[in-house]
Amino acid sequence: MALYMKAAEILDKVEQKKGAVKTLVYDSKFQNIKQLFALVCETQKYSPVLQEIIENTRLLKETKLRHNLAKVLVYDLLIGQGIKCGGSWKAMMLKHRSRLQAALARIKVKRKVSRNQDLLPPSAQHNNGVDIPRYVRVNTLKTTVEDVIDYLKREGFSYQGAASQLEDLCSLSGKTFMSDLHLQDLLVFSAKMDFHDHYLYKAGHIILQDKASCLPAYLLDPPVGGHVIDACAAPGNKTSHLAAIMKNKGKLFAFDIDTKRLSTMSTLLLRAGVTCHQLANEDFLKVDPLSPAYRDVTHILLDPSCSGSGMVCLHDGSSEEQEHDPERLKALAAFQLRCLNHALKFPKLQHLVYSTCSIHPQENEEVVSACLENNPDFRLIHLFPEWPERGRDPLTQCLRASTTKTFTHGFFVAMLERQATPNSESLDEQPPSISEPSAGEEEQVEVSVDEQFQPPAAKKRRRNRKKPKKQKS
Ligand SMILES: C[S@@+](CC[C@H](N)C(=O)[O-])C[C@H]1O[C@@H](n2cnc3c(N)ncnc32)[C@H](O)[C@@H]1O
Secondary structure, three states, rough: HHHHHHHHHHHHHHHHOOOHHHHHHHEEHHHHHHHHHHHHHHHHHHHHHHHHHHHHHHHHHHHHHHHHHHHHHHHHOOOOOOOOOOOHHHHHHHHHHHHHHHHHHHHHHHOOOOHHHHHHHHHHOOOOOOOOOEEEEEEEOOOOOOHHHHHHHHHHOOEEEOOOOOOHHOOOOOOOOEEEOOOEEEEOOOOOOOOOOOHHHOOOOOOEHHHHHHHHHHHOOOOOOOOEEOOOOOOOOOHHHHHHHHHOOOEEEOOOOOOOEEEEEEHHHHHHHOOOEEEEEEOOOHOOOOOOOOOOOOEEEEEOOOOOOOOOOOOOOHHHHHHHHHHHHHHHHHHHHHHHHHHHOOOOOOOOEEEEOOOOHHHHHHHHHHHHHHHHEEEEEEOOOOOOOOOOOOOOEEEEEOOOOOOOOOEEEEEEOOOOOHHHHHHHHHOOOOOOOOOOHOOOOEEOOOOOOOOOOOOOOOOOOOOOOOOOO
């Protein structure tokens, strides 16, 4: 019931212009953020149809449900996963099910369509009618790809082997699934598959993460035992991915300025069995690159706040306006550039991955170009040659992702490499940093350790598929 109540509450707040969907969902502290986000977005997408069904069946009068609560329940009953909660609402909705189904059928006949998605207004079809597959990253800190495949097969899923071309990823239906074409720890399911209530998800064995969002950690590929920074880390999917690649060895410094998001992150990392991290509620721009604490940092992942314009289910009117507001884009780009310039000040940094879930060049190629002008010691690495979508000319070393070309959310990734090796002796002479945490400041640093976590007998992570080579530009 909590899911539907929260979703309705967020829809109420969006109508009252109290914030954008994404922010309200993250701020809700709901346990299944992604499940809540998907339900809110989908309900918004189908809102005109749901409204029509509710009016035609006089559902509010008959049930005394609040308007947005009725919408989310009708969405899940007729279009979504089916009502998941038990209790009185389920019984109430089931009582009205045949009337509601008949109302939906009448709307389809009137509009001469057979599929629910054809009822969507063109503005809601960001992904040109292509459903993005459900991507599931296997958390190799807790299990192996083979074990997850076997577990799912025992549950009646049918494994199709590895995809041989990108289009295969969109061919899945029902309980069929396959291994991804590019990322070995990623399994791919039909768009309709929902794992939020699945044991493997609840136990942290699988992470529900879009394929594009797996690229930054995968491409950064920090060494086992290395010192790594995740600069804008919450809610932490990329952090847990980095930890998995590092096999939980070394140091993973994760910063975020937002206390609430950080607390969600702490829970998620605990569930994922991440132990090599140090979580800090800090403004990354105020972290001292010359602090002895970070003297061995060689890899940084920078995934700063962005417009979110690549996320396909942002149908919150206010956020769409915000996404295209030139002033907002300018401010975001300036912030992103400051973060990038700051990150490149860490003296032993070798590789940095910059990513956004934005489709705007202002937040992507333009930020990277400006940064390279400011930092001639760094150059771009030509990423993943076989990846089908490249950064906008001339930054074709970078990657882009989209619903139509890569069957993912819209995304951008760049990787910078230091050209000259820093002189480590001169670093030793650095005076102690004034921003080394004092006793009081240390209290802000929260370190979460999953004491129950027992490392699995991990099998070779990249046994079958070779990692694509990075080519210097
Ligand atoms: C795109 S989200 C990061 C998503 C995260 N990398 C993941 O994969 O789960 C951007 C994050 O940057 C944080 N942020 C914004 N400004 C920041 C700053 N100055 N210092 C640290 N974090 C910041 C936001 O609170 C937000 O959580």
